[in-house]
Amino acid sequence: MTGAGPTGRARQPAAGPAQEQRPRPVRIGVLAVQGDVREHVRALTLAGAEALLVRRPAELDQVDGLVLPGGESTTIDRLTRVFGLREPLRERIAGGMPAYGSCAGMIMLADRLLDGHPQQQTLGGLDVTVRRNAFGRQVDSFECDLEVPALPGSGAPVRAVFIRAPWVEQAGPGVEVLASVAVDGRETGVAVRQGPLLATSFHPEVTDDHRFHALFVQMVREVVGSIGPRSQAAEATTDDEGER
Amino acid sequence: MSTTETSPQHEAGTTRVKRGMADMLKGGVIMDVVTAEQAKIAEDAGAVAVMALERVPADIRAQGGVARMSDPEMIAGIVDAVSIPVMAKARIGHFVEAQVLQSLGVDYIDESEVLTPADYSHHIDKWAFTVPFVCGATNLGEALRRITEGAAMIRSKGEAGTGDVSNATTHMRSIRGEIRRLQSMAEDELYVAAKELQAPYDLVAEVARRGSLPVVLFTAGGIATPADAAMMMQLGAEGVFVGSGIFKSGNPAARAEAIVKATTFYDDADVIAQASRGLGEAMVGINVDDLPEPHRLAERGW
Numbered sequence: 320m321t322g323a324g325p326t327g328r329a330r331q332p333a334a335g336p337a338q339e340q341r342p343r344p345v346r347i348g349v350l351a352v353q354g355d356v357r358e359h360v361r362a363l364t365l366a367g368a369e370a371l372l373v374r375r376p377a378e379l380d381q382v383d384g385l386v387l388p389g390g391e392s393t394t395i396d397r398l399t400r401v402f403g404l405r406e407p408l409r410e411r412i413a414g415g416m417p418a419y420g421s422c423a424g425m426i427m428l429a430d431r432l433l434d435g436h437p438q439q440q441t442l443g444g445l446d447v448t449v450r451r452n453a454f455g456r457q458v459d460s461f462e463c464d465l466e467v468p469a470l471p472g473s474g475a476p477v478r479a480v481f482i483r484a485p486w487v488e489q490a491g492p493g494v495e496v497l498a499s500v501a502v503d504g505r506e507t508g509v510a511v512r513q514g515p516l517l518a519t520s521f522h523p524e525v526t527d528d529h530r531f532h533a534l535f536v537q538m539v540r541e542v543v544g545s546i547g548p549r550s551q552a553a554e555a556t557t558d559d560e561g562e563r
Numbered sequence: 564m565s566t567t568e569t570s571p572q573h574e575a576g577t578t579r580v581k582r583g584m585a586d587m588l589k590g591g592v593i594m595d596v597v598t599a600e601q602a603k604i605a606e607d608a609g610a611v612a613v614m615a616l617e618r619v620p621a622d623i624r625a626q627g628g629v630a631r632m633s634d635p636e637m638i639a640g641i642v643d644a645v646s647i648p649v650m651a652k653a654r655i656g657h658f659v660e661a662q663v664l665q666s667l668g669v670d671y672i673d674e675s676e677v678l679t680p681a682d683y684s685h686h687i688d689k690w691a692f693t694v695p696f697v698c699g700a701t702n703l704g705e706a707l708r709r710i711t712e713g714a715a716m717i718r719s720k721g722e723a724g725t726g727d728v729s730n731a732t733t734h735m736r737s738i739r740g741e742i743r744r745l746q747s748m749a750e751d752e753l754y755v756a757a758k759e760l761q762a763p764y765d766l767v768a769e770v771a772r773r774g775s776l777p778v779v780l781f782t783a784g785g786i787a788t789p790a791d792a793a794m795m796m797q798l799g800a801e802g803v804f805v806g807s808g809i810f811k812s813g814n815p816a817a818r819a820e821a822i823v824k825a826t827t828f829y830d831d832a833d834v835i836a837q838a839s840r841g842l843g844e845a846m847v848g849i850n851v852d853d854l855p856e857p858h859r860l861a862e863r864g865w
Binding site for chain 1: 572573576579580583584586587588589590591606607609610611612629646647665668669670671693695729755793820823824827828841843
């Protein structure tokens with residue numbers, strides 16, 4: 320690649336004036352049938368949300384938004400069907416519930432899937448075509464710096480961790496590509512947003528940079544109508560509890 | 564395969580990429596398979612990954628002889644047959660088997676005591692590889708020594724190929740118990756703890772602070788039923804390897820799916836009860852106590 324770096328567009332200006340009154344924390348579920356659930360719970364909590372595990376339809380009813388974690392998408396698809404979560408999930412997403420999917424979660428949110436298992440189904444919602452395992456096998460997994468201007472906070476690049484990751488092969492007109500990488504000279508989307516839906520090919524949750532989670536918490540706040548001070552979300556972006 | 568270039572800071576095979584891969588397997592079941600057909604059954608049943616090997620541990624035990632890395636032809640066939648991650652086993656210390664497995668594109672290497680060790684002094688230097696490694700451990704010191712050598716995932720050893728879960732519980736309780744003990748210690752006691760564990764001080768201090776290993780901890784060795792899997796999860800495993808337990812049972816597809824369900828709902832007895840119904844014969848099994856000590860695989864590795 321020469322010069323064709325990651326791209327993105329700013330959505331709104333950085334932190335606005337802080338308000339004094341603190342809204343009730345938004346309640347965000349993490350789909351917990353399989354995958355890196357604990358990392359998402361930690362990131363959401365540090366970004367100012369109350370995080371709940373969702374394995375049953377009744378638990379889904381209690382949340383304002385939902386994270387679909389990284390994991391094995393065929394397993395997550397199968398378990399959501401076996402345990403009667405698929406239709407409730409589709410209804411909530413169709414009803415405007417904010418959702419954020421990382422890696423396997425991006426696959427679950429895609430309307431169209433390439434290189435899936437023959438019986439694999441997605442929940443849909445995002446008007447994108449996603450290619451599964453697009454970057455290759457584990458020996459091809461990598462991390463790199465990504466510029467994502469849409470994120471709240473300092474504007475520093477994101478250290479993006481791609482693990483047998485999918486990419487967005489094609490995006491409909493309503494989809495905003497927040498970041499992309501050049502593959503064989505062609506830009507492919509790796510972070511997208513469409514209305515209340517957010518998805519990344521990579522895993523912010525395995526790093527200590529929680530700006531994507533802060534952005535998602537903000538999206539959930541906007542939808543539930545209890546919009547908190549933006550700076551609060553922006554500040555909850557990093558912590559120094561070095562883990563990985 | 565396409566070449567991906569993103570930024571000057573593009574790095575493959577980092578610690579975060581290797582350990583992160585194991586994070587994505589959490590809450591899942593990894594199943595031993597010996598043919599492409601078995602791999603597909605495992606994938607259809609909801610396995611998060613398959614372990615490709617020539618003989619399941621129960622057969623290695625029955626047939627004896629030197630157990631080695633599987634034929635690359637067979638591993639490549641399984642890699643082609645499924646879309647989920649494929650793991651494969653190398654002998655303890657056999658770094659060239661590991662090089663071959665990395666060249667075949669397997670997603671994780673198990674440096675495994677189930678195969679006959681190739682080196683009775685040294686394990687593989689796992690930092691030298693792009694592909695991540697999982698290693699077995701019977702206690703915390705052993706787990707930390709493997710992590711020091713570069714393992715990105717640990718599994719408690721149990722006693723493979725027996726269908727007897729007792730050693731899996733012993734090893735998991737030992738690892739979790741020793742972590743709890745470290746957590747209760749004063750900081751100045753950790754130096755001696757590191758000496759006793761025969762593990763680097765920095766790693767011991769990190770475990771004491773976190774209350775967990777710095778890598779994912781799965782269970783393995785003797786898991787044969789949905790209840791076995793759920794018990795190991797309740798004891799602190801983050802996921803389950805099932806070796807002979809599935810394809811040595813009466814109805815592998817049903818048993819595989821049941822173990823997957825019980826691993827997700829490991830704390831819900833109603834779901835485990837439902838999943839356990841009508842699965843047919845479990846693998847026959849061998850009591851670990853009936854095995855002469857030289858035949859116990861868990862004692863390989865140190």
